[in-house]
Amino acid sequence: xxxxxxxxxxxxxxxxxxxxxxxxxxxxxxxxxxxxxxxxxxxxxxxxxxxxxxxxxxxxxxxxxxxxxxxxxxxxxxxxxxxxxxxxxxxxxxxxxxxxxxxxxxxxxxxxxxxxxxxxxxxxxxxxxxxxxxxxxxxxxxxxxxxxxxxxxxxxxxxxxxxxxxxxxxxxxxxxxxxxxxxxxxxxxxxxxxxxxxxxxxxxxxxxxxxxxxxxxxxxxxxxxxxxxxxxxxxxxxxxxxxxxxxxxxxxxxxxxxxxxxxxxxxxxxxxxxxxxxxxxxxxxxxxxxxxxxxxxxxxxxxxxxxxxxxxxxxxxxxxxxxxxxxxxxxxxxxxxxxxxxxxxxxxxxxxxxxxxxxxxxxxxxxxxxxxxxxxxxxx
Amino acid sequence: xxxxxxxxxxxxxxxxxxxxxxxxxxxxxxxxxxxxxxxxxxxxxxxxxxxxxxxxxxxxxxxxxxxxxxxxxxxxxxxxxxxxxxxxxxxxxxxxxxxxxxxxxxxxxxxxxxxxxxxxxxxxxxxxxxxxxxxxxxxxxxxxxxxxxxxxxxxxxxxxxxxxxxxxxxxxxxxxxxxxxxxxxxxxxxxxxxxxxxxxxxxxxxxxxxxxxxxxxxxxxxxxxxxxxxxxxxxxxxxxxxxxxxxxxxxxxxxxx
Ligand code: SF4
Ligand code: SF4
Ligand code: SF4
Ligand code: SF4
Numbered sequence: 001x002x003x004x005x006x007x008x009x010x011x012x013x014x015x016x017x018x019x020x021x022x023x024x025x026x027x028x029x030x031x032x033x034x035x036x037x038x039x040x041x042x043x044x045x046x047x048x049x050x051x052x053x054x055x056x057x058x059x060x061x062x063x064x065x066x067x068x069x070x071x072x073x074x075x076x077x078x079x080x081x082x083x084x085x086x087x088x089x090x091x092x093x094x095x096x097x098x099x100x101x102x103x104x105x106x107x108x109x110x111x112x113x114x115x116x117x118x119x120x121x122x123x124x125x126x127x128x129x130x131x132x133x134x135x136x137x138x139x140x141x142x143x144x145x146x147x148x149x150x151x152x153x154x155x156x157x158x159x160x161x162x163x164x165x166x167x168x169x170x171x172x173x174x175x176x177x178x179x180x181x182x183x184x185x186x187x188x189x190x191x192x193x194x195x196x197x198x199x200x201x202x203x204x205x206x207x208x209x210x211x212x213x214x215x216x217x218x219x220x221x222x223x224x225x226x227x228x229x230x231x232x233x234x235x236x237x238x239x240x241x242x243x244x245x246x247x248x249x250x251x252x253x254x255x256x257x258x259x260x261x262x263x264x265x266x267x268x269x270x271x272x273x274x275x276x277x278x279x280x281x282x283x284x285x286x287x288x289x290x291x292x293x294x295x296x297x298x299x300x301x302x303x304x305x306x307x308x309x310x311x312x313x314x315x316x317x318x319x320x321x322x323x324x325x326x327x328x329x330x331x332x333x334x335x336x337x338x339x340x341x342x343x344x345x346x347x348x349x350x351x352x353x354x355x356x357x358x359x360x361x362x363x364x365x366x367x368x369x370x371x372x373x374x375x376x377x378x379x380x
Numbered sequence: 381x382x383x384x385x386x387x388x389x390x391x392x393x394x395x396x397x398x399x400x401x402x403x404x405x406x407x408x409x410x411x412x413x414x415x416x417x418x419x420x421x422x423x424x425x426x427x428x429x430x431x432x433x434x435x436x437x438x439x440x441x442x443x444x445x446x447x448x449x450x451x452x453x454x455x456x457x458x459x460x461x462x463x464x465x466x467x468x469x470x471x472x473x474x475x476x477x478x479x480x481x482x483x484x485x486x487x488x489x490x491x492x493x494x495x496x497x498x499x500x501x502x503x504x505x506x507x508x509x510x511x512x513x514x515x516x517x518x519x520x521x522x523x524x525x526x527x528x529x530x531x532x533x534x535x536x537x538x539x540x541x542x543x544x545x546x547x548x549x550x551x552x553x554x555x556x557x558x559x560x561x562x563x564x565x566x567x568x569x570x571x572x573x574x575x576x577x578x579x580x581x582x583x584x585x586x587x588x589x590x591x592x593x594x595x596x597x598x599x600x601x602x603x604x605x606x607x608x609x610x611x612x613x614x615x616x617x618x619x620x621x622x623x624x625x626x627x628x629x630x631x632x633x634x635x636x637x
Contacts, residue, residue: 267568272550283539
């Protein structure tokens with residue numbers, strides 16, 4: 001693969017145009033309803049120029065101190081999963097014709113080829129985590145597969161962290177290491193407004209080759225490195241993952257679960273914003289005459305009672321058991337299930353929890369009063 | 381041909397808005413009329429036929445002794461009984477009387493209160509007779525009403541989730557007004573069904589669909605209280621169309637003193 005190149009700000013539009021010409025629909029960050037969300041964009045003019053975001057548990061506000069930068073924000077409420085794994089999707093429909101014959105039609109695949117512009121390191125890892133869920137093993141999700149196959153990924157390295165980010169401790173960011181076609185670092189300094197671009201795939205190298213670029217020089221590389229170092233150094237939230245699986249398995253009856261259940265609304269927001277959560281349910285609906293039916297999949301959440309409903313009732317009837325299910329799945333059982341953590345440290349669940357519940361704080365509280373230590377003391 | 385199921389639509393203390401959504405089903409009303417016999421639906425036809433009925437749809441709350449008696453007769457004549465709207469499922473806005481003295485209200489509002497015959501409380505139909513299904517909302521969502529009727533006709537469970545409004549808010553791709561704008565929102569404790577209508581227009585949820593399946597309003601109130609809501613704001617937030625629903629009633633009372 002070829003080495004890093006540098007291009008000027010105005011070439012970004014050429015990059016976007018080249019992707020459009022290759023048949024990609026562009027999805028990128030844009031401001032809507034007071035937040036940076038991922039939506040369809042036409043050109044660099046749609047990107048959130050100068051926009052920053054101030055995030056805390058349960059609070060998000062846009063700022064304007066990003067200067068000329070287009071990617072001075074971090075991650076917002078939407079994630080790329082909405083485009084690879086849509087919130088609601090009809091899987092099949094059926095119809096009974098005049099003779100009473102039943103015809104079932106599978107939903108046609110989404111043949112659009114998407115290009116994601118501005119995927120952060122944490123979200124890149126989240127896509128790789130969802131790949132394991134939907135593509136590994138015997139049961140592949142054909143819809144996800146079709147969307148994913150056509151998808152071109154332009155990553156952007158973070159040059160700052162939101163207060164809710166904790167990718168450094170999860171080993172996922174703030175620098176994109178793998179899983180992209182092109183990775184960009186935005187540099188705005190005395191040397192001008194430019195992007196350092198690294199190809200991550202053949203089609204990425206091919207795209208960069210078609211643009212007006214120059215080989216990255218030492219100054220560009222130092223500036224890019226300093227930018228991601230700044231992002232990492234500015235991160236004070238962290239999750240200690242050392243032995244986290246064993247820690248949580250040993251603390252399923254920890255009193256902290258009652259404490260968090262007293263605050264948790266069981267609203268499900270954390271699961272909906274999480275870029276790795278994958279739970280769905282299906283609704284079967286018919287028309288009035290009973291001659292047409294649809295089988296529709298929609299995002300569900302382990303915070304809904306229906307999610308654990310079996311004959312006779314819900315298995316996880318208390319908020320305590322639902323929060324515990326969510327957090328232990330993210331941080332522990334996911335490792336047994338998929339060989340990776342289900343949390344990439346993006347911080348969305350912290351910011352977008354309406355009452356500011358913080359997964360890093362909950363994990364730390366359990367670690368600080370690990371029930372196993374109590375037992376050891378008792379043994380001694 | 382097997383006889384069509386007989387449908388009846390009843391009105392108790394209510395504004396008519398919910399049963400109106402049946403007439404609002406412009407694209408489906410003719411199909412519906414073909415699938416069922418509209419045996420009793422005074423808003424659509426004065427041809428009121430005798431029971432028994434296969435499906436009774438009931439709008440409105442019980443506020444008079446006469447209605448308490450009438451709903452028993454309706455129940456006895458109905459194979460299935462579905463209540464629709466905040467009045468029928470929670471007592472409606474008129475359940476505000478449950479928090480005060482109805483005699484006081486009457487003496488202020490009516491010149492001759494002795495002509496008014498009313499109960500001291502407004503209560504949901506389920507407090508009087510067995511209800512087979514409750515469809516929430518003020519007003520109900522007509523798509524959901526269609527879903528309930530389709531489910532009844534096809535003998536299946538209605539596909540109507542009882543989780544929070546937040547879930548549909550996020551599925552719709554809204555930016556959360558609580559987190560991003562600091563606007564108070566009852567979405568986390570409110571039953572889904574409206575498609576997160578208010579947050580889609582940058583307003584907080586007013587709780588029209590009543591409490592969700594396992595609401596935790598005490599935690600939401602603590603958060604809103606810490607972010608500027610006063611006790612009276614909290615009382616008012618929970619005391620609207622679903623003031624009589626147990627979870628909202630208890631939460632509003634908790635902030636009254
Ligand atoms: S978690 Fe890391 S990679 Fe993700 S937005 Fe924050 S700094 Fe960037
Ligand atoms: S659990 Fe929270 S921090 Fe971790 S990936 Fe999900 S939303 Fe991001
Ligand atoms: S942790 Fe927060 S976002 Fe998640 S269900 Fe509980 S209250 Fe809702
Ligand atoms: S706007 Fe309201 S309904 Fe929507 S996610 Fe936020 S709290 Fe929930």
